[in-house]
């Protein structure tokens with residue numbers, strides 16, 4: 054059992070939890086000034102004001118003056134297993150070539166596919182370790198990692214197993230969620246997305262499912278990538294196999310991706326730059342989380358997702374980094390969220406819920422994301438005077454990861 058006392062602020066998010074992460078006001082942060090928390094390895098035992106800490110928990114307590122404790126930051130959308138880089142493409146984009154144009158030339162995801170296939174298992178594992186450790190240095194404790202740069206049966210299988218190895222290496226300190234995204238792009242050797250889906254994506258899903266390696270499937274549902282029919286096929290099979298669904302939706306065009314997510318009870322619909330009013334209404338009436346990836350819009354020079362309309366429409370919103378070699382080569386979720394909140398007009402409760410409670414919901418982790426007795430003791434610690442100072446000093450790293 055451990056006790057922290059005299060935290061400048063203990064951010065419990067009790068209010069946000071009660072509202073299921075929707076329609077939040079700043080009071081929903083539920084901040085306890087001069088707070089204390091008691092926990093063991095499995096669960097939180099007590100939270101409250103230091104002055105009210107029961108005597109039985111006072112022994113060996115650790116003085117945390119000068120620190121703020123929040124629910125654990127979760128990055129619920131990353132693509133960090135890849136070979137090579139796309140620095141030259143980024144330079145080309147700054148010279149006016151669009152992301153879509155680069156993809157048409159065989160660059161983009163397909164370039165990373167070639168570079169990933171050239172990399173050995175150990176190279177992929179080791180570069181992913183370095184990336185995970187950097188994310189952790191910012192205070193992130195749970196990371197979703199997608200496969201999707203192998204794009205053939207053997208390499209996708211290898212990458213899913215690399216993610217499983219990463220999961221085993223880092224748990225329980227860093228929790229990893231393994232998402233199968235073989236349906237990320239269609240290699241040029243296939244005549245259609247449907248052919249690739251039937252010859253590679255679905256057969257590999259059949260192999261991986263009984264191995265209990267993957268936590269969810271994902272698909273890039275987008276014009277020139279995968280169709281609604283492909284998505285229906287993949288999601289129906291995943292559901293039969295008891296595997297959760299996630300989707301890259303309505304990013305480059307409004308393709309009714311959010312509605313497709315709701316139809317298949319997906320954990321989340323991600324991107325949503327072009328989401329329609331009816332897509333927002335569908336999300337609002339569902340458990341599916343709207344995951345926004347503002348770093349990608351910044352890096353592609355595109356208008357941000359309509360976050361305010363999505364929030365006011367009643368959807369549950371999370372924010373993730375989308376850290377990947379092409380459309381967002383930034384690993385710092387808190388930096389992205391800090392900038393985005395001013396641009397997207399999010400209040401602090403919406404921002405923090407978006408990177409903790411709602412991000413955990415996007416990974417089916419209902420017992421974390423708020424700091425209340427009975428919940429899992431997963432939190433992030435910052436050496437600073439108040440929560441406001443963290444995002445006010447955007448880009449500065451206050452995380453303490455050694456306690």
Ligand code: NIG
Pocket residue numbers: 132161162165273301304349375377378379380381
């Ligand atoms: O989420 N949209 C598809 N996947 C990534 C981009 C990956 C890449 O460009 O390599 C994304 O933005």
Ligand code: FE
Pocket residue numbers: 130132301375377
């Ligand atoms: Fe992505």
